[in-house]
Every structure is written in structure tokens, then in C-alpha cells.
Amino acid sequence: MSPALAGLGTTDLVALLVSAILFSIGVLGVLLRRNAIIVFMCVELMLNAVNLTLVTFSRLHGVEGQVLVFFVMAVAAAEAAVGLAIIIAMFRHYQVVDLDRYRVLKW
Amino acid sequence: MVSAVLDLAAGQGAAGVQEQVAVGFRPVLPGLILALPLLGAVLNGVGAFLWRERKGLATLIGPGTLLAAFAIVLLNVLGMRSVAPHAPAIVHMWTWIQSGDLRVGADLQFDRLSLLMCMIVTGVGSLIHVYSVGYMREDPGYSRYFSYLNLFVFFMLILVLGASLPMMFVGWEGVGLCSYLLIGFWYDNRAFSNAGKKAFIVNRIGDAGFLVAMFLVFTTFGTLDFAPIVERAPDTLVYGGALVTGITLLLFLGCTGKSAQIPLFVWLPDAMAGPTPVSALIHAATMVTAGVYLVARAGVLFALSPVSQAVVASVGAGTALFAATIAIQQYDIKKVLAYSTISQLGYMFVAVGVGAFTAGVFHLMTHAFFKALLFLGAGAVIHSVHHAWDHASHDDGRPRHGDPNDLRNHGGLKAFMPKTWVFMWIATLAIAGVFPFAGFFSKDEILWSAGAYGYPILWGVGLATAILTAVYMTRLMVLTFHGHNRTFGQGGGAEAARYMHEAPPVMWVPLGILAVLSLAGGWVNIPEALPLPHIGWLEGWLEPVFEPAMSVAAAHGIEAAHAAPTGGGEALWALLSTVAALVAVLLTYRALAGRRVPTEAEAVAPIGFARVLHDKWYVDELYDRLIVRPSMALWRGCWRVVDAGIIDGTVNGAGHVARLFGWVGGQLQSGRVTTYLFVFMLGAVLVLGVLA
Numbered sequence: 108m109s110p111a112l113a114g115l116g117t118t119d120l121v122a123l124l125v126s127a128i129l130f131s132i133g134v135l136g137v138l139l140r141r142n143a144i145i146v147f148m149c150v151e152l153m154l155n156a157v158n159l160t161l162v163t164f165s166r167l168h169g170v171e172g173q174v175l176v177f178f179v180m181a182v183a184a185a186e187a188a189v190g191l192a193i194i195i196a197m198f199r200h201y202q203v204v205d206l207d208r209y210r211v212l213k214w
Numbered sequence: 215m216v217s218a219v220l221d222l223a224a225g226q227g228a229a230g231v232q233e234q235v236a237v238g239f240r241p242v243l244p245g246l247i248l249a250l251p252l253l254g255a256v257l258n259g260v261g262a263f264l265w266r267e268r269k270g271l272a273t274l275i276g277p278g279t280l281l282a283a284f285a286i287v288l289l290n291v292l293g294m295r296s297v298a299p300h301a302p303a304i305v306h307m308w309t310w311i312q313s314g315d316l317r318v319g320a321d322l323q324f325d326r327l328s329l330l331m332c333m334i335v336t337g338v339g340s341l342i343h344v345y346s347v348g349y350m351r352e353d354p355g356y357s358r359y360f361s362y363l364n365l366f367v368f369f370m371l372i373l374v375l376g377a378s379l380p381m382m383f384v385g386w387e388g389v390g391l392c393s394y395l396l397i398g399f400w401y402d403n404r405a406f407s408n409a410g411k412k413a414f415i416v417n418r419i420g421d422a423g424f425l426v427a428m429f430l431v432f433t434t435f436g437t438l439d440f441a442p443i444v445e446r447a448p449d450t451l452v453y454g455g456a457l458v459t460g461i462t463l464l465l466f467l468g469c470t471g472k473s474a475q476i477p478l479f480v481w482l483p484d485a486m487a488g489p490t491p492v493s494a495l496i497h498a499a500t501m502v503t504a505g506v507y508l509v510a511r512a513g514v515l516f517a518l519s520p521v522s523q524a525v526v527a528s529v530g531a532g533t534a535l536f537a538a539t540i541a542i543q544q545y546d547i548k549k550v551l552a553y554s555t556i557s558q559l560g561y562m563f564v565a566v567g568v569g570a571f572t573a574g575v576f577h578l579m580t581h582a583f584f585k586a587l588l589f590l591g592a593g594a595v596i597h598s599v600h601h602a603w604d605h606a607s608h609d610d611g612r613p614r615h616g617d618p619n620d621l622r623n624h625g626g627l628k629a630f631m632p633k634t635w636v637f638m639w640i641a642t643l644a645i646a647g648v649f650p651f652a653g654f655f656s657k658d659e660i661l662w663s664a665g666a667y668g669y670p671i672l673w674g675v676g677l678a679t680a681i682l683t684a685v686y687m688t689r690l691m692v693l694t695f696h697g698h699n700r701t702f703g704q705g706g707g708a709e710a711a712r713y714m715h716e717a718p719p720v721m722w723v724p725l726g727i728l729a730v731l732s733l734a735g736g737w738v739n740i741p742e743a744l745p746l747p748h749i750g751w752l753e754g755w756l757e758p759v760f761e762p763a764m765s766v767a768a769a770h771g772i773e774a775a776h777a778a779p780t781g782g783g784e785a786l787w788a789l790l791s792t793v794a795a796l797v798a799v800l801l802t803y804r805a806l807a808g809r810r811v812p813t814e815a816e817a818v819a820p821i822g823f824a825r826v827l828h829d830k831w832y833v834d835e836l837y838d839r840l841i842v843r844p845s846m847a848l849w850r851g852c853w854r855v856v857d858a859g860i861i862d863g864t865v866n867g868a869g870h871v872a873r874l875f876g877w878v879g880g881q882l883q884s885g886r887v888t889t890y891l892f893v894f895m896l897g898a899v900l901v902l903g904v905l906a
Contacts, residue, residue, distance in 0.1 A: 138892055210885040 122163040130156035143204040154183045239297045241324045242289045244305045251368040254279030258361035276360030277343035284336035323377035327759040331374035334582045338499045341724040346491040348721035366392035378439040379428045389501045396492040397485045406487040413481040420471020427464035447514045462522035473505030474556045475533045486548040490593030498555045499582040506562040510571045513763035530563025531675040538682035543827035546619045547592045570663030571760045577656035583735045584644040587728035591638040594717035602713035622814040626699035630714035633722045635695045637729040644732040646684035649792045655736030658788045666774040684798035692806040700813045743784035
């Protein structure tokens with residue numbers, strides 16, 4: 108066991124493992140899926156995976172991790188509002204939410 | 215600007231302006247002499263844009279300012295006459311350059327030499343200005359012309375009045391500029407504007423010599439003002455030393471450029487592209503004598519270097535003979551006079567070279583009179599022929615073409631232009647050195663000095679040149695004024711009688727005044743040796759100026775002998791030279807008068823040696839092959855290889871490299887969001903990997 112994980116209990120390790128799995132699913136979803144809404148949801152998934160990690164480590168290191176989680180939640184809520192608005196605007200323009208059809212992000 | 219002009223005008227008064235005048239002579243309104251021509255140049259320069267059509271105003275300003283300046287110069291001469299000889303009066307106007315040890319003031323030096331030159335410049339200049347009123351009457355650039363002409367006089371006055379080498383250099387370059395502007399006055403003619411450039415570029419070579427000489431003078435004396443240099447030179451410099459020889463030879467290089475001597479004379483014949491009064495003023499009477507003036511002004515330095523003196527005198531004699539041979543075979547009336555000018559300038563350099571400074575300046579003065587007269591007379595002829603053709607073409611609608619300068623298109627003009635004919639003969643006899651015209655006295659003094667100072671070869675060359683001068687001038691006169699008129703073809707006498715006319719009074723009156731001066735101008739200095747009343751006015755007038763140079767020469771055992779190299783006194787040799795000139799005039803007249811001359815259209819190219827002379831000894835062609843073409847090839851190589859290849863290649867190469875990077879970067883930007891996200895992930899993982 109690596110020194111960074113020293114002092115963690117079994118529950119913590121399980122929580123970290125779940126967090127890693129969730130994060131990886133999120134990453135893969137962002138990279139592989141073409142539907143903008145799914146990609147967006149995967150981004151949310153990654154944020155929540157990080158939240159889980161933060162909460163787990165705050166058990167060991169104090170309350171700051173939990174404070175940070177609230178910040179992430181607030182930012183994620185704002186981001187969801189803006190992101191969904193952008194996706195709707197894009198949909199109205201192209202009539203699809205397929206990221207492969209959005210090819211104007213250059214020059 | 216305005217206040218500066220006013221200061222200049224007052225020559226004293228406002229802040230920082232002070233005068234240091236030697237006891238005895240106080241220059242009268244010194245600044246105004248310079249300010250008036252400058253004012254005229256500025257006003258007419260503005261007028262060239264604002265009131266181009268109001269020629270009356272330009273007429274008033276141009277000659278008017280110069281006549282006023284001439285009057286002030288005369289007042290100064292009268293003032294100087296009434297006081298004893300003195301050190302030069304220096305008028306300090308302001309400090310121009312102050313840097314370390316170098317201190318150059320905008321100072322004017324009034325002594326007898328500079329005032330004499332001022333008289334010539336403003337006097338002859340005024341006459342030529344008045345003449346120009348008639349000659350340039352119909353030119354659209356009338357105001358511009360007078361602006362340039364006044365500016366020229368302004369710079370020429372700075373040249374002669376400057377109290378230091380840099381001040382003189384300002385004038386030296388200024389007159390060069392005005393010469394360029396006036397040679398290319400009709401700038402829409404490509405050949406004319408090229409002639410202006412040629413004059414400017416050839417003069418640059420000489421100016422480089424002048425500049426280097428100035429540097430040497432400064433490192434030697436620590437000052438550039440004439441007065442202390444003249445005072446200290448005999449003690450500072452070693453007689454015949456390398457330093458003084460170098461300085462004087464470099465100065466003389468400047469003189470060969472400005473005064474059109476071998477090897478830099480090629481610009482002067484081409485300078486005839488300018489209006490004829492310009493040729494009279496700048497390229498005959500005043501500017502080209504600047505070199506002679508410089509040698510006279512730096513007489514002490516030249517007296518300290520026998521080698522330089524020999525070079526100056528030999529180059530002068532060589533140029534005199536060389537140019538005279540070319541003049542014999544020229545058909546352009548102004549070209550004949552141009553080569554004649556080069557030849558006469560050669561005489562002046564013989565005089566100042568052997569150490570007879572007074573004789574050189576004397577010839578400078580008389581030459582200004584008769585050569586200005588010759589050029590203005592030639593201008594009257596050209597003007598008349600040109601107008602006759604214009605009027606005839608206008609009347610019957612049949613255009614006449616030809617070169618109004620070509621002697622072969624003249625002939626028999628004495629019937630139509632009797633006044634010009636008489637005046638031109640006076641000038642011809644004067645330049646040929648026939649007694650009692652002005653040229654006789656000055657030329658005889660030069661020849662005599664060359665012999666008396668122990669240069670018999672130069673004396674012989676001078677005498678030969680004098681005979682050649684008589685020949686080519688008589689040829690010019692016969693072809694122009696005698697025989698049948700050829701202006702309207704061989705049998706066109708009736709047409710000529712109808713259209714040819716004498717020059718208007720505004721042109722022939724200045725000619726008349728110059729004719730009087732060409733006749734009597736030599737009587738200011740009649741040597742003791744001649745069986746005539748002795749008048750030593752000029753010699754006495756210039757004696758204090760040349761005293762330092764003369765004492766240097768005397769201290770080293772150089773003085774004029776009292777017998778010619780082959781025996782006999784001055785009177786005998788003077789008699790011989792005037793008889794030789796007269797005989798040459800008469801023989802040439804007999805040989806040419808009455809002979810049928812082909813017109814320009816009928817003429818065939820000369821053959822044999824005449825062709826060599828007609829083509830000016832191929833000097834232009836030689837310079838073209840030796841200097842112009844190799845340097846053109848070199849610069850073309852620089853352009854193609856260095857500029858287009860290396861410099862442009864580097865700059866363009868930098869652009870190409872930037873484009874390459876841009877292309878590579880552009881390929882990364884696919885516009886696909888998923889690709890960006892993938893790269894972003896990859897980067898994040900990479901950063902984490904490095905941090906962990």
C-alpha cells in the first residue's frame with residue numbers, strides 16, 4: 108500500500124475505489140459518446156466522483172474537504188444551467204445534439 | 215526664422231550676437247549682403263507656388279535684391295579703401311558648432327580678397343539677373359528660376375565670405391546644389407536632368423578630398439578658421455613636409471571637382487544643359503572659380519608645399535591645353551564656350567600654382583567679365599534663332615526643327631544682331647589676349663609669372679593655349695556672325711531677314727556693360743614693365759592678403775625672376791604674345807571667312823584627328839568603361855546577390871518558417887470537440903503523471 112493511502116480504513120478504500128470507477132466511466136463517456144447531453148452528464152459524473160474523493164479524505168484530514176465539496180456543487184449547478192442552455196441553443200441551430208456534427212470550433 | 219533673418223540683416227544687436235572688428239574697418243551691414251539674396255530666393259520660391267503668373271513681382275524681387283546687395287558691397291569696398299591695410303575683419307554672427315575642442319562660428323571674413331570676389335559675384339550676377347528677365351520671359355518656371363539664381367548667389371557669398379573652412383564648405387556645397395538644380399532646370403528632359411546628376415556626382419569626388427583636408431587641418435591646427443591657420447601655418451608646418459603636401463593636394467582635389475580641371479572636368483560641358491544665363495553666371499563667371507579662390511585663400515599652405523604647387527600648375531596647364539584642343543572641333547556654341555571656360559580656369563590654376571596669386575585672381579576677374587559676355591551673347595544668338603524658327607513655323611505652318619545651339623545653323627548674324635556682334639568681338643579679342651582688352655593684361659601676367667617663377671614648359675603650354683584660344687574663338691565668331699546665314703537652310707536669306715532680330719534692350723544693355731568691362735577691366739593692373747602708365751591698383755589692393763604666402767615663398771628663396779626663361783623683358787614677351795594672338799585671329803578669319811559651311815542637316819562626321827577632337831578625346835567613353843560600367847556591374851551584383859538574395863532571402867525565409875509552424879499547428883485544430891477533449895485528457899493525465 109502506497110504511503111499516500113496509509114491510515115485509511117476499509118470503508119475509505121471502497122469509497123475511493125467507487126470514486127475511481129465513477130471517474131473513469133465519466134472520462135470514457137466524455138471521450139466516446141457523441142450525444143452532447145450524455146457527455147454533459149458524464150462531466151457531472153466526474154465532478155461527483157471527485158466530490159466523493161474529497162469527502163473520503165476529509166474523514167482523515169479535517170473538514171476542509173467537505174467545504175470544497177459544497178463549492179463544487181455550487182459551481183456544478185451553475186455549470187449545468189449554462190451548459191444545458193448552450194446545448195439547447197446548439198440543438199435549435201443544428202437540429203441535432205451530435206458532437207461530431209459540431210465542426211465549427213476552428214479558426 | 216524671421217528673427218534669425220533680422221539678426222542676419224542687422225549683423226548685430228539681438229541676443230548672443232556680437233562683433234569683433236579689427237580697428238580701422240567696420241563692415242557696413244554685413245548680414246544684409248547675405249540676407250538680401252536669401253530673402254529673394256525665399257520670396258520667389260514661395261512665388262513659384264502662389265503667384266506663378268505674376269512675373270512682374272518675380273522680376274522686381276530677383277534682380278532687385280541682388281542689385282541692393284551689390285550696392286552694399288560697393289559701400290564696403292569704399293569703406294575699406296579709406297582705411298589702411300589691416301587684419302581681416304571677422305563678423306561673428308553666432309556659434310554654429312561647439313563640440314570638445316572644435317568650435318566653428320557662423321563667421322564672415324571681410325578682407326580685400328573676399329570683397330573683390332563679392333563685387334564680382336554680385337556685380338556680374340546682377341547683370342546676368344537683369345539679362346535673364348529678357349531671356350526667361352516666356353518660361354513657365356520664371357519665379358522658380360529666379361529663386362534658384364538668388365539662392366545660388368547667397369551660397370556663393372557664403373563661400374567667399376566664410377571665415378572658416380566649414381563655412382566655406384557650406385557655400386561650396388550650396389552652390390553645387392544650385393548648380394544641380396539649374397542644370398536640370400528643364401527637368402522634364404531626361405538628358406538635362408542626367409546632366410545635373412552628373413555634375414553633382416562628379417563634384418562629390420572632389421568634395422571628399424576637401425573634407426579629408428579639413429580633418430587634417432583640424433588635427434594639425436586645432437582650429438578651422440582661416441585667420442589663425444594663416445598666422446600659425448609657417449611655424450606649425452614643415453616646409454615641403456608630407457602633411458602640408460597632403461592637405462594641399464586634397465584641397466586641390468576639391469578644386470578639380472568644382473573648377474572642372476583634369477581629371478574631374480567632364481561635368482562642365484554637360485552642365486550647358488541649363489538655361490544660358492545660368493551657364494554664364496555659374497558655369498563660367500563665378501562658381502567654377504571657387505577652386506581658384508580656395509587655392510588663393512589657402513595660399514600660405516600651398517606656398518609651404520612646392521610639390522603641390524607644381525601639381526596645381528601642371529594640372530592647370532595640362533587642362534588649359536587639353537580643353538582648348540577640344541574646343542576647336544565643337545559645333546555647339548555653348549560647348550565651345552564650356553571648354554573655353556575649362557581652359558581659362560586652367561590658366562588661373564597655373565597662376566596660383568606658380569605662386570602668382572594676384573595674377574590668378576586678376577584673370578578670374580577679367581574672365582568673369584568676358585566669359586559672362588560671351589555666354590550671354592551666345593544666349594542672345596540662341597534666343598534669336600529659336601524665336602525665328604518659332605515665328606516662321608507659326609506663320610506658314612511648316613515646322614522648322616534643329617538645334618539653335620549649333621554653329622552650323624547660324625552664320626551671317628551680324629546683319630541681324632549688330633550690337634551682339636560688336637560685343638561678342640570685344641569679348642573674343644579679350645579672351646584671345648589682344649592688346650588692350652582685359653584678357654591681354656591678365657593672361658600676359660600669368661604667362662610672364664609662369665616663366666619668371668621658373669616654369670618654362672608651363673609658359674610654353676600657356677602660349678600655345680593662347681594661340682589655340684584665339685583660333686577657336688575666331689572660328690566661333692566667323693561661323694556665327696559672318697558668311698551666309700544658314701538658319702533657314704543655305705538659301706534662306708530672305709526668310710532670315712524677315713524673322714531674325716536683335717535681342718531686346720533688357721538683354722543687350724547688360725551685354726554692353728560687360729563689353730565695357732571686358733575692354734577696360736584689365737586696366738586696373740598694368741605692369742610697370744610695359745611702356746604704359748603703370749597702374750598697380752589690383753596688386754596693391756590684394757598685397758596685404760597674399761603677404762603671408764609671399765613671405766613664406768621669399769623665406770625659401772622663391773621669387774620671380776626679372777627675365778623670361780629665354781631672355782628678354784616682360785614687355786617683349788607681352789608684345790610677342792599679343793602679336794601671336796592677333797595673327798592667330800587674322801589667319802583663322804582669313805581661312806574660314808567666305809568658306810561654304812554645311813548646315814547641321816548636311817554635315818558629315820569629321821574624320822581622322824578632327825574626329826578625336828570632336829569626340830572630346832573619348833574621355834567620357836574612357837570614364838564610362840573604367841568607372842561607370844564596372845561600378846554599375848558591382849552595384850547590380852550587390853542588388854541581385856546581397857540585397858535580393860541574402861537580405862530579402864532572410865526576411866522572406868523567416869516568413870516561410872512561421873507559415874510552416876502555423877500549418878502544423880493548424881492541423882491540430884480539427885474543429886471536432888471530441889478530439890479536443892481527448893487531447894485535453896491526455897494532457898491532464900500527463901501533468902498528473904509528472905506531478906505524482
